Amino acid sequence: MITKMNHASIFVLDQDSAFDFYVNKLGFTVNTDADMGPGQRWLTVNPPDQPDLELTLMLIHDGMMFNAESAEKMRELVKSGTFGFGAFECEDIRATYEELKAKGVEFKKPPTEEFWGWNALFSDDSGNWFSLGQNK
């Protein structure tokens, strides 16, 4: 029986920039930052209240996972905002929105009231978008 998820991947264009975005802007915690040889790095972060879920900031590069052509296609898809990678929660969406906006995070949709609560959409530095929600 599956009990929980402990890793999920977010494909990014630049790991240094993703580090700055997820750690310094979103306030996530670095879990593992390992040098895996020339040009390769295993970098995972946790949402602050979720230490057992590691979000892997996976660099799109030509290698085992992608060949040169598929890596280029993947980079273009990420850049153009094709992928929505997940939904985050917060306690106060208006305050979180104002704070993230002040830190330079780009929102595709400001906090909007839905029947179940509040919802906004923001993008990371690569182009991946996420939902930000607050339940009623």
Place this chain on the structure above:
Amino acid sequence: MELYPRQYLYLRTVKAKLYIDANFAADIDLSKIADEACFSKFHFIRLFKSIYGRTPHQYLTDVRIEKAKEYLEADRSVASACFSVGFDSVSSFTGLFKRRVGQTPRQFQIARLRFKDSVASLPLSHIPSCFAEANGWMKNSNLREVKTIDGVSCG
């Protein structure tokens, strides 16, 4: 009639939080922050707590403890971490740290340095093998090699 619209007070409170984030190491006067946010200290504390679930003072302490954790992970001494984040007594810092984190600063530091050393010396033990295989890292014997763990003692 409200003197200021609620949205304005809201923005001021978020800015006050960002001010604490940026100036946690300074001798922050929370009354002054309330003045600058243009509302009474009582109103400011109440609104801050309603947004962040903690009083400004509790939040400031939390930020200082989190920053101290970063300094300890960077192998700075307990005293250096303590003073660098704005506390002025190592013993009160140690007591507060233990209450919040569940370990003394030194215990926390030893555990984190061991973890970091393990990541550096045996990275594959921290990576799900499907990811390691997809990246070709399982074939790299250097990443599986056990290296000597040094520099961290339990003393």
